[in-house]
Amino acid sequence: xxxxxxxxxxxxxxVSGCSGSQSALNPYxxxxxxxxxxxxxxxxxxxxxxxxxxxMLALALRRGRRAEAEGQTSEGRxxxxxxxxxxxxxxTIAGMTIASFYTTRSVGLPQSAAVTITVRAQQWWWxxxxxxxxxxxTFQTANEIHIPVGQDVRLQLESAxxxxxxxxxxxxxxxxxxxxxxxxxxxxxxxRGVYRGQCAEFCGLxxxxxxxxVIAEAPSDYARWITSQRANAMMPADPDAASGQATFLAKxxxxxxxxxxxxxxxxTGPDLTHIGSRQTIAAGLVETTRGSLAAWIADxxxxxxxxxxxxxxxxxxxxxxxxxxMDSLK
Amino acid sequence: xxxxxxxxxxxxTWSTPPGLWGALSTVDHKIIGRRYIVTAFVFLALGGVLSLxxxxxxxxxxARFIGPDRYNQIFTMHGSNMxxxxxxxxxxxxxxxxxxxxVGTRHIAFPRLNAFSxxxxxxxxxxxxxxxxxxxxxxxxxxxxxxxxxxxxxAGKRADIWAxxxxxxxxxxxxxxxxxxxxxxxxxxxxxSLDRIPLFVWSMLVTSFLVIxxxxxxxxxxxxxxxxRLVGTHFFNPAEGGDVLLWQHLFWFFGHPEVxxxxxxAVGMVSxxxxxxxxxxxxxxLAMVMALIATGVLAFGLWVHHMFVAGLPRLGESFFTxxxxxxxxxxxxxxxxxxxxxxxGRPIFKAPFLFVIGFIVVFVIGGLTGVxxxxxxxxxxxxxxxFVVAHFHYVLxxxxxxxxxxxxxxxxxxxTGRMMSESLGRWSFGLIFSGFxxxxxxxxxxxxxxxxxxxxxxxxxxxxxxxxxxxxLSGIILAAxxxxxxxxxxxxxxxxxIAPANPWGASTLEWATSSPPPSYxxxxxxxxxxxxxxxDRADPLGFVEGLHTDRREVLITSVxxxxxxxxxxxxxxxxxxxxxxxxTSAMLIWSIFTPWAVxxxxxxxxxxxxxxxxxxxxxxxxS
Numbered sequence: 001x002x003x004x005x006x007x008x009x010x011x012x013x014x015v016s017g018c019s020g021s022q023s024a025l026n027p028y029x030x031x032x033x034x035x036x037x038x039x040x041x042x043x044x045x046x047x048x049x050x051x052x053x054x055x056m057l058a059l060a061l062r063r064g065r066r067a068e069a070e071g072q073t074s075e076g077r078x079x080x081x082x083x084x085x086x087x088x089x090x091x092t093i094a095g096m097t098i099a100s101f102y103t104t105r106s107v108g109l110p111q112s113a114a115v116t117i118t119v120r121a122q123q124w125w126w127x128x129x130x131x132x133x134x135x136x137x138t139f140q141t142a143n144e145i146h147i148p149v150g151q152d153v154r155l156q157l158e159s160a161x162x163x164x165x166x167x168x169x170x171x172x173x174x175x176x177x178x179x180x181x182x183x184x185x186x187x188x189x190x191x192r193g194v195y196r197g198q199c200a201e202f203c204g205l206x207x208x209x210x211x212x213x214v215i216a217e218a219p220s221d222y223a224r225w226i227t228s229q230r231a232n233a234m235m236p237a238d239p240d241a242a243s244g245q246a247t248f249l250a251k252x253x254x255x256x257x258x259x260x261x262x263x264x265x266x267x268t269g270p271d272l273t274h275i276g277s278r279q280t281i282a283a284g285l286v287e288t289t290r291g292s293l294a295a296w297i298a299d300x301x302x303x304x305x306x307x308x309x310x311x312x313x314x315x316x317x318x319x320x321x322x323x324x325x326m327d328s329l330k
Numbered sequence: 331x332x333x334x335x336x337x338x339x340x341x342x343t344w345s346t347p348p349g350l351w352g353a354l355s356t357v358d359h360k361i362i363g364r365r366y367i368v369t370a371f372v373f374l375a376l377g378g379v380l381s382l383x384x385x386x387x388x389x390x391x392x393a394r395f396i397g398p399d400r401y402n403q404i405f406t407m408h409g410s411n412m413x414x415x416x417x418x419x420x421x422x423x424x425x426x427x428x429x430x431x432x433v434g435t436r437h438i439a440f441p442r443l444n445a446f447s448x449x450x451x452x453x454x455x456x457x458x459x460x461x462x463x464x465x466x467x468x469x470x471x472x473x474x475x476x477x478x479x480x481x482x483x484x485a486g487k488r489a490d491i492w493a494x495x496x497x498x499x500x501x502x503x504x505x506x507x508x509x510x511x512x513x514x515x516x517x518x519x520x521x522x523s524l525d526r527i528p529l530f531v532w533s534m535l536v537t538s539f540l541v542i543x544x545x546x547x548x549x550x551x552x553x554x555x556x557x558x559r560l561v562g563t564h565f566f567n568p569a570e571g572g573d574v575l576l577w578q579h580l581f582w583f584f585g586h587p588e589v590x591x592x593x594x595x596a597v598g599m600v601s602x603x604x605x606x607x608x609x610x611x612x613x614x615x616l617a618m619v620m621a622l623i624a625t626g627v628l629a630f631g632l633w634v635h636h637m638f639v640a641g642l643p644r645l646g647e648s649f650f651t652x653x654x655x656x657x658x659x660x661x662x663x664x665x666x667x668x669x670x671x672x673x674x675g676r677p678i679f680k681a682p683f684l685f686v687i688g689f690i691v692v693f694v695i696g697g698l699t700g701v702x703x704x705x706x707x708x709x710x711x712x713x714x715x716x717f718v719v720a721h722f723h724y725v726l727x728x729x730x731x732x733x734x735x736x737x738x739x740x741x742x743x744x745x746t747g748r749m750m751s752e753s754l755g756r757w758s759f760g761l762i763f764s765g766f767x768x769x770x771x772x773x774x775x776x777x778x779x780x781x782x783x784x785x786x787x788x789x790x791x792x793x794x795x796x797x798x799x800x801x802x803l804s805g806i807i808l809a810a811x812x813x814x815x816x817x818x819x820x821x822x823x824x825x826x827x828i829a830p831a832n833p834w835g836a837s838t839l840e841w842a843t844s845s846p847p848p849s850y851x852x853x854x855x856x857x858x859x860x861x862x863x864x865x866d867r868a869d870p871l872g873f874v875e876g877l878h879t880d881r882r883e884v885l886i887t888s889v890x891x892x893x894x895x896x897x898x899x900x901x902x903x904x905x906x907x908x909x910x911x912x913x914t915s916a917m918l919i920w921s922i923f924t925p926w927a928v929x930x931x932x933x934x935x936x937x938x939x940x941x942x943x944x945x946x947x948x949x950x951x952x953s
Contacts, residue, residue: 022780022792024711035707042708046698053694060673064608073674078613082666089662093655100651100705107707162478163574165639165714169780173710176640178575179477180568183641200714200782202471204478205398208785306398
């Protein structure tokens with residue numbers, strides 16, 4: 001049984017006109033754009049250097065192949081040529097170093113960011129913590145970061161277990177999340193869209209399935225989203241979902257997951273308060289639908305072998321109700 | 331003394347007894363060197379099989395051939411095996427065989443240590459592969475970052491096996507480095523002053539110093555990891571005041587020089603081949619030696635470029651950008667010197683030289699992408715992606731394996747007394763060169779398109795499937811090239827045409843003796859009067875006499891001028907190095923299970939060492 005996977009085109013407001021949703025060559029954020037200019041510049045220059053060396057190699061081979069009729073090249077001329085080539089190498093290297101320093105300066109952290117979000121990486125998902133300006137009213141989500149378009153966002157990067165690396169190539173270069181050493185990263189999207197990212201540092205069994213979505217939206221939409229997320233989960237109106245909630249609270253689920261507004265306050269797994277409103281589950285593995293929720297809950301180990309969610313034995317009715325409940329948590 | 335009589339007497343003194351006892355107790359550097367090279371190539375083949383398995387899994391998105399657990403073991407084994415069991419040992423093994431011949435001495439310094447180092451290397455390799463065969467292979471990457479490799483996240487014995495395998499290879503590599511340094515400094519043929527040392531010997535000398543200086547860092551790292559895991563120390567546990575980044579600093583302080591430990595010997599091999607196949611000495615001898623030394627020094631100043639995204643202070647990162655870029659200068663200088671040599675020489679397009687041409691084409695790409703990843707902002711996008719996988723394969727396969735394969739074709743007659751097939755050599759070069767580029771070049775693009783390394787699968791929505799399939803298919807071409815190389819080598823070793831002493835018309839001392847050399851290397855020790863002692867063949871090589879023929883002696887010379895200083899007795903065959911290696915291996919493996927093994931396990935080691943160093947009496951006194 002396979003749950004439906006997120007298609008590139010089905011992810012709603014996807015970046016228009018880009019060939020890949022996760023590429024350093026499709027930059028849509030200021031830091032990534034600066035770096036892309038550097039990448040293109042250095043790659044073109046290096047390509048030219050390589051061609052030059054190859055031409056030299058070909059000429060040297062061809063010359064040697066023809067007889068010695070042309071006479072010996074003097075040691076003095078060879079020394080001059082090699083010295084000149086080394087001088088050009090030094091100058092090129094110096095130029096690339098300076099270009100690199102200037103780019104580093106332009107992608108640094110701003111003095112003050114409009115928004116600060118804490119990202120805490122875990123094996124194998126992203127815990128995202130939003131703190132209000134008053135520092136108290138916080139809420140959490142998972143594997144999905146909403147940011148306002150055109151504003152500097154400061155990510156505070158932490159790790160709960162091993163070393164991970166936060167990388168959304170279209171928006172910025174990567175930055176490691178090192179246990180015991182919080183890091184910062186400047187994120188900025190110049191355009192609305194969903195930007196996919198992925199953990200880049202090997203972090204164990206399911207390193208491959210640790211994706212993150214950054215959703216950049218207009219500041220007004222972003223404010224609306226913040227308000228909706230801050231609210232506690234609604235009590236399910238639908239009887240199936242209500243029965244699903246009861247099962248959820250009675251089974252071990254509540255020991256690991258939090259659903260604000262209910263008795264579930266576990267902290268090992270992702271906060272599920274508004275899981276129905278997230279585009280994907282299991283860190284970008286599958287699109288959030290009732291079917292995929294049911295598939296995940298029924299057998300998480302087949303979908304994502306080795307992850308930390310245990311299989312909880314459920315009857316098929318219980319399974320249906322719980323997935324209905326999850327889906328209702330918008 | 332007549333030549334025939336001299337050969338007979340020297341043979342009686344130096345030869346290894348036939349049979350199993352002789353094989354286990356020999357200290358002949360040529361037998362051990364050959365054994366080392368063959369073992370390293372077996373590990374190359376095994377590592378290659380692992381890479382094919384990985385490519386099978388990655389050919390399609392969400393493939394289910396290999397699960398995450400086995401896959402993580404496979405890529406960890408591939409990296410650890412290629413770095414610790416193939417690349418470094420094979421270079422050192424070539425040195426064990428060639429350096430004493432190239433400096434014109436009868437034996438390597440510390441022959442018993444040499445035998446010991448081989449047995450340790452073999453034991454470390456067997457430990458790793460047996461663990462993998464029984465599904466207990468390490469699965470934390472060849473870099474074994476903490477805390478993933480620490481006691482909290484890597485349960486079982488897998489990470490311990492990795493750390494102990496490192497210890498085995500440390501012992502082995504350090505022992506060889508010391509032997510090479512002493513052989514080069516004190517046992518050179520009279521007259522081989524520092525400015526007449528062949529470039530390959532220079533490269534192995536610098537490499538040996540790199541080993542001696544870099545290995546302590548990984549020893550501290552792997553020992554701390556073992557202590558964290560087995561004794562409950564907290565070197566790397568931030569909750570108890572330890573530091574996660576400490577591991578990365580120690581690991582890369584070793585790990586970056588490691589690249590040059592692999593690359594510098596290749597520089598020496600390329601120089602030997604270029605000189606022989608262009609029929610002139612390498613242009614810019616002094617510049618080449620300076621470039622070797624400069625690379626060796628700079629190698630220790632750029633480990634942080636592996637940690638540009640770990641959140642280190644910006645100013646420090648800038649320093650390491652500059653030093654990482656600067657190392658391109660000596661590398662460029664070497665390339666230009668070879669080009670100048672080819673320009674001024676008359677190239678002969680035989681298989682060894684083809685591999686050198688392939689090396690230049692591929693390695694320049696690897697060097698240029700190295701400059702790219704030295705830039706902090708560039709690196710933040712490509713670090714830990716397939717771009718880096720492409721980059722370091724261009725450097726390591728292009729920069730070291732291509733020269734190594736050329737070196738095998740070049741020195742095969744000296745190693746075996748037989749020639750390899752020229753036509754098969756051309757075919758295998760063609761397949762390896764095209765297969766390599768088709769396999770690894772597209773990985774640069776995959777990396778820029780956002781594909782991270784060390785993932786066992788990817789989702790079909792990602793735009794990577796096409797290139798991955800292409801890469802997997804190209805890998806088959808590459809594998810076919812290597813298969814052909816192995817077939818040629820095995821077949822030629824048995825039935826290739828018999829080689830004369832100097833089949834290529836080369837000018838360094840190893841070609842002054844027969845192919846393969848007799849157990850005593852040279853019947854009469856050569857005297858060297860130029861950088862190219864064999865180039866003027868009308869003038870026969872001078873020689874020294876006066877060493878004993880009835881017992882093993884080598885000539886000791888001064889460090890700078892290589893003036894004869896003394897005769898030194900060289901030890902004979904002994905079973906104790908093998909027994910010492912067995913005792914040490916037992917202790918190291920046992921210590922994975924209990925720290926008490928260090929206490930009790932040291933008793934057999936002590937006994938073996940007493941046997942090893944039991945005084946025999948000075949033969950000079952008796953005579």
